[in-house]
Amino acid sequence: MSSVRLNLAVIVGSVREGRFGPVVADWFVEQAKLYDEFTIDLIDLADIDLPLALPPTPPALQPDLPRPEGMAELTRRLDAADAVVIVTPDYNRSFPASLKAAIDWHYTQWKAKPIGFVGYSGLSGGLLAIEQLRQVFNELHAHTVRDYVTFPSYYLLFAPDGTLRDPQGPEGAARAMLDQLLWWGSLLHDARRDRPQIANR
Numbered sequence: 001m002s003s004v005r006l007n008l009a010v011i012v013g014s015v016r017e018g019r020f021g022p023v024v025a026d027w028f029v030e031q032a033k034l035y036d037e038f039t040i041d042l043i044d045l046a047d048i049d050l051p052l053a054l055p056p057t058p059p060a061l062q063p064d065l066p067r068p069e070g071m072a073e074l075t076r077r078l079d080a081a082d083a084v085v086i087v088t089p090d091y092n093r094s095f096p097a098s099l100k101a102a103i104d105w106h107y108t109q110w111k112a113k114p115i116g117f118v119g120y121s122g123l124s125g126g127l128l129a130i131e132q133l134r135q136v137f138n139e140l141h142a143h144t145v146r147d148y149v150t151f152p153s154y155y156l157l158f159a160p161d162g163t164l165r166d167p168q169g170p171e172g173a174a175r176a177m178l179d180q181l182l183w184w185g186s187l188l189h190d191a192r193r194d195r196p197q198i199a200n201r
Contacts, residue, residue: 006185008038009081013088013099015046020154023162024120025087028149031174032085037182041077048074050101064107071105078109083185084142085116085177090129103136110140112192114184116177118149125152143188145180149173 010029014021025042032040049070067075078084088095103110115137119126127150134144149170151157159165 004186004189005039006037006082006182006189007041007080008032008083008085008181008185009041009043009077010085011087011099011102012042012044012046013086013102014096015050015098016096019046019089020120020158021087021089023158024118024151024154026162027158027164027170028085028087028118028174031171032178035178035182037186038083038178041081043074043077045098045102048102050098050105052097052101054104065105067105074102075106075109078106081109081113082189083114083116083181084110085118085181086133087118087120088126088129088133090119090121090124090126093128094132095129099133100136103140107140110137110142112188113142114181114188115142115144116148116181117144118151118174120151120154123152125150125154143184145177145184147173147176147180149177 010025010032012021012025022044025044029040029042032038049068051068055065086099088099117126117130117133119130121129130148130150137144150173151170157164157166164170
C-alpha cells in the first residue's frame with residue numbers, strides 16, 4: 001500500500017442561504033484530522049463560480065469541458081485529490097443542483113478515486129441523495145465506498161456550537177468510512193500512477 005500522504009477533498013454540496021452543510025463538514029473534517037495519512041482540503045461550492053449551463057459536448061477523445069476561469073481553482077483541487085467526501089443534504093428526494101453542476105463540469109478529476117458521503121436532512125438523513133450520487137459517480141468511473149455517515153433530523157443532533165450531543169455513533173461511522181477511503185485511496189493512488197491507461201482514458 002502507498003506510503004504517500006493522501007489528499008482528501010471534503011466538498012460542501014449545498015450553497016443555499018442558511019444551509020447547515022458547513023457545520024456538518026467542519027465536524028467531519030475534525031474526524032478526518034485524526035488520520036495522519038490524510039491532508040484535508042475543505043471545498044465550499046458556495047465560493048465557486050458554478051454556471052448550471054454546460055457548453056456543447058466535446059469530442060469523445062476530449063472528455064473534459066472547457067471551463068470558466070472562475071472554476072480553475074476547483075479543477076486544480078479536484079485534480080489533486082486522492083479521495084473525496086461529499087457532504088450533502090437531500091432536497092425533494094435528491095441532491096442539490098450546485099453539486100450536480102460541480103460534478104458535471106468535471107470528468108477525469110473523479111476517475112479511479114474513492115468517494116465517500118456524509119448526508120443530513122429530515123427523516124432520511126441524506127440517504128436519498130447519497131443513493132443517487134452513487135449512480136452518478138459510478139458512471140464517472142469513481143469508486144463509492146460502502147460505509148457512509150448520515151444525520152437524520154440533524155437539527156436535533158447538533159448543539160449550537162456545532163458539536164454533536166451524542167457523538168459515539170457518528171464518530172464510529174466516520175471512522176469506518178475513513179478507513180475505507182484510506183484503503184481504496186492508497187490502492188487507487190498507486191494504480192493511477194503505475195497503470196494509468198484506464199484513469200486517462
